[in-house]
Amino acid sequence: MTTITRSLLTSLVLCAALTACGDDADTAADDAVTLRLLTHDSFAVSDGVLEAFTTETGIEVELLQGGDAGTVVNQAILTQGNPQADVLFGIDSTFLTRALDADLFVPHQAAGLDAVDDDLRLDEEGRVTPIDYGDVCLNYDKAFFAGAGIPVPTSLEDLVDPMYADLLVVQNPATSSPGLAFLLASIGAFGEDGWEAWWSDLRANGVQVVDGWEEAYNTAFSGGGASEGTRPLVVSYASSPPAEVLYADPPIDESPIGVIDASCYRQVEGAGILAGTPHEEEARELVDFLLSERFQADVPLSMFVFPARSDVELPEVFVEHAARPSEVFELPSEDIEANREDWIDRWTDLVLR
Amino acid sequence: MIRRRWAAALLGPPVAFLTVFFAWPVANIVGEGLRGDSGWDLSGVGAVLGDPALRQVAWFTLWQAAASTVLTLLVALPAAHVLARLEFPGRRLLQALIVVPFVLPTVVVGAAFVALLGPSSPVGIDLQGRVGGILLAHAFFNHAVVVRTVGGLWEGLDPRTEEAARMLGASRWQAFRTVTLPTLRPAIASAAAITFLFSFTSFGVVRILGGSSRTTLEVEIYRQTADLLDLPVASVLALLQLTAVGAMLVVQDRLERRRGRTAAALRPSARRAPRGPGERAWLVGNLVALAVLLGTPLATLLERSFRTTDGGHGLAAWRALGEASRGSGLFVAPVDAVANSLRFAVVATVVAVTLGGLAAAALARAGGRAARLLDAILLLPLGTSAVTVGFGFLIALDEPIDLRASPVLVPLAQAVVALPFVVRTMTPVLRSIDPRLHEAAAVLGASPGRAWRAIDLPIVRRAVLVAAGFAFAISLGEFGATTVIARADAPTVPVTIARLLGRPGPLNTGQAFALSVVLMVLTASAVLVVDRWRSRTVGRGGWV
Numbered sequence: 001m002t003t004i005t006r007s008l009l010t011s012l013v014l015c016a017a018l019t020a021c022g023d024d025a026d027t028a029a030d031d032a033v034t035l036r037l038l039t040h041d042s043f044a045v046s047d048g049v050l051e052a053f054t055t056e057t058g059i060e061v062e063l064l065q066g067g068d069a070g071t072v073v074n075q076a077i078l079t080q081g082n083p084q085a086d087v088l089f090g091i092d093s094t095f096l097t098r099a100l101d102a103d104l105f106v107p108h109q110a111a112g113l114d115a116v117d118d119d120l121r122l123d124e125e126g127r128v129t130p131i132d133y134g135d136v137c138l139n140y141d142k143a144f145f146a147g148a149g150i151p152v153p154t155s156l157e158d159l160v161d162p163m164y165a166d167l168l169v170v171q172n173p174a175t176s177s178p179g180l181a182f183l184l185a186s187i188g189a190f191g192e193d194g195w196e197a198w199w200s201d202l203r204a205n206g207v208q209v210v211d212g213w214e215e216a217y218n219t220a221f222s223g224g225g226a227s228e229g230t231r232p233l234v235v236s237y238a239s240s241p242p243a244e245v246l247y248a249d250p251p252i253d254e255s256p257i258g259v260i261d262a263s264c265y266r267q268v269e270g271a272g273i274l275a276g277t278p279h280e281e282e283a284r285e286l287v288d289f290l291l292s293e294r295f296q297a298d299v300p301l302s303m304f305v306f307p308a309r310s311d312v313e314l315p316e317v318f319v320e321h322a323a324r325p326s327e328v329f330e331l332p333s334e335d336i337e338a339n340r341e342d343w344i345d346r347w348t349d350l351v352l353r
Numbered sequence: 354m355i356r357r358r359w360a361a362a363l364l365g366p367p368v369a370f371l372t373v374f375f376a377w378p379v380a381n382i383v384g385e386g387l388r389g390d391s392g393w394d395l396s397g398v399g400a401v402l403g404d405p406a407l408r409q410v411a412w413f414t415l416w417q418a419a420a421s422t423v424l425t426l427l428v429a430l431p432a433a434h435v436l437a438r439l440e441f442p443g444r445r446l447l448q449a450l451i452v453v454p455f456v457l458p459t460v461v462v463g464a465a466f467v468a469l470l471g472p473s474s475p476v477g478i479d480l481q482g483r484v485g486g487i488l489l490a491h492a493f494f495n496h497a498v499v500v501r502t503v504g505g506l507w508e509g510l511d512p513r514t515e516e517a518a519r520m521l522g523a524s525r526w527q528a529f530r531t532v533t534l535p536t537l538r539p540a541i542a543s544a545a546a547i548t549f550l551f552s553f554t555s556f557g558v559v560r561i562l563g564g565s566s567r568t569t570l571e572v573e574i575y576r577q578t579a580d581l582l583d584l585p586v587a588s589v590l591a592l593l594q595l596t597a598v599g600a601m602l603v604v605q606d607r608l609e610r611r612r613g614r615t616a617a618a619l620r621p622s623a624r625r626a627p628r629g630p631g632e633r634a635w636l637v638g639n640l641v642a643l644a645v646l647l648g649t650p651l652a653t654l655l656e657r658s659f660r661t662t663d664g665g666h667g668l669a670a671w672r673a674l675g676e677a678s679r680g681s682g683l684f685v686a687p688v689d690a691v692a693n694s695l696r697f698a699v700v701a702t703v704v705a706v707t708l709g710g711l712a713a714a715a716l717a718r719a720g721g722r723a724a725r726l727l728d729a730i731l732l733l734p735l736g737t738s739a740v741t742v743g744f745g746f747l748i749a750l751d752e753p754i755d756l757r758a759s760p761v762l763v764p765l766a767q768a769v770v771a772l773p774f775v776v777r778t779m780t781p782v783l784r785s786i787d788p789r790l791h792e793a794a795a796v797l798g799a800s801p802g803r804a805w806r807a808i809d810l811p812i813v814r815r816a817v818l819v820a821a822g823f824a825f826a827i828s829l830g831e832f833g834a835t836t837v838i839a840r841a842d843a844p845t846v847p848v849t850i851a852r853l854l855g856r857p858g859p860l861n862t863g864q865a866f867a868l869s870v871v872l873m874v875l876t877a878s879a880v881l882v883v884d885r886w887r888s889r890t891v892g893r894g895g896w897v
Binding site for chain 1: 385467468471560561563576578579580581582661667669684744747748751755757758836837842851852854855859860861862
């Protein structure tokens, strides 16, 4: 029995090895390194962009998508020192401190960092390089407010007005990244002492809570082209309006949804070289590429976020339809790491129980 | 003695496989959670079990599973009777179609139920965030388990015993209650146990339909692992769930053994056309109930796949399946995901049927306590959270060869999920081969090889085909384990559906529904093909 088990284990491992070796043999022939880029499910890039990097440097890139941003960071922490990939893309301020505390990344001063605004820099030591940023904002259904004859709310304070009763749908911050961002926005707006009172009022005013962005936007919100929901206010992104224009069939000129300026929370997203990678030099080149003009120009229409570089031209649909809020809420990463669980627990008690 | 050694040899490969790709990763991740800086630390166990919030989660998990089981039995038992006893046009097709919900991925079912019974319900019922929606979805899922398990036994029961009771003056209900029901009871109990198991460990349905305030152990394990990386708590919860599932399997094993005795008296089926207005009304009523419970969610998917931005209907979403559009977050066109899924499913099927077949052969030969224990152990992957296995892979499969990012891991993980189904389908069939047939063949001068070809091969071939069909359908629909390891360049259909649903823009949503329809059709075809092969002996009393 044991011999059989052992011989079977050997053959299993052998056959796995053969497959693995098969891959290696291919790349060895080209004398190329294959880098693994670990990222979240929302990562996207146009055809030919990563291929351009390969042509330029001879380095192949393989993508691993491991779930949402938090899950991916947790996977990397679990395998700290012996990572399954070489570079991680998609870490934002929400999880930054946790990752830095776990010594996840190797410091790197990326080429092109000069073109990035100072307030987007995630880490002075360069362990995480900023690649893009996106704003989580309240979206509203233009047709609803036009038809109902009530003004579009202009601030978070407005939302507790009885005029807006039963109109808002938000995501649970315990299960949704935009949901957490909106909770952080409220903490940024009302302070550590004021956010709970505001949420109590919001609850009394009939806020609906769902688990994820999909349900909120696609089934509860009334403004999206695919949804038939009944609520004209939803927590989504500053870039949702251009997405509605881009994916409308038949085409439309004006987005059916708008963004409430004073409701936005900024998430800066970055990339880091995973400590323990056997390809550190090549990984540096890949991070530089992520901040190069070629990749940065592709970011808006691929991931619906803004490029970190300020010197990249934005596509027209973005210029025309995406919101550029003048003021955004942001919280220090250390505060988020120290209080996240506590905030979420308090929020859950307050809004759901 | 020789028999036993043979059984052990046959068990070697499947046991080795489950050790490497299930037990070892799970032990690793649970161990990681229970080990403090200085050796084992079990102090967290008491704290977790004493936490009122987590006890509430455990309690909800338990009672919603019990309620789901009752509801499923209530709607599925009448259907089991109709399909087992009555003959009507389209019965075969219907019998295949009712299996479709069971193998659909939870993301698809969740999407269908939210579209049907969510805030924008066309029938005006909003069950999102309420227990009712969860229970209905569980009944939708597990309906086939009851119909197949109970119906399989029912169609083999001799109708004459019930007729004799009627002749002696018993009412229809009395005859059912005193004659048929006692015979069916073990099968009902066994189907109930399986339904309870699936409802107890339900993840996608609870996550999508439960709203924010309803979580089960499985959902909580996911949250503690993937969202919070609180492994000590996650490990205790995973052990708690494994213990509960183990206890359930022991109960089920007891019931299965009782069924084994009744199943021995099977006869060929005795379906007939409905007689009289009462029976006809019963048939029609049941068909309507089936159409409502199983049909409407599937029809909703179909309708949504054709819906266009302006509220009308068209083929836009279907046409878009051929390309990886910008911003869809997909690196390959959705049609290529279909090809990936088919490829992975073929590999997973070969692995699951080979290893499951060996295990079934061993279990059919061996008897006694050890065999029953193994039978239960083979079911444990179904009771383990996919995220536990997936995160276990990350820390367990890095040496000697780093398999963590390898594409071969996807079909292997699917095979882990399909394996129990294969064993469950094949074991009863292999066990049913009467050893006296071999003795008779030997007496008549046949060599052992010739006897095997003449007696075993036809039965085994059919059993393999049936098991393969189900393994294939299950691999196609597998979502949980696949999503943790799926690589961007080779996503499967369920993973692609989930990604499309997570993107803004009506075209992406439409494509998700269209792909769901494709998956539904593929699954239904696999099951239909299997049903053609299903002989009277194969799969009877099995749960698929």
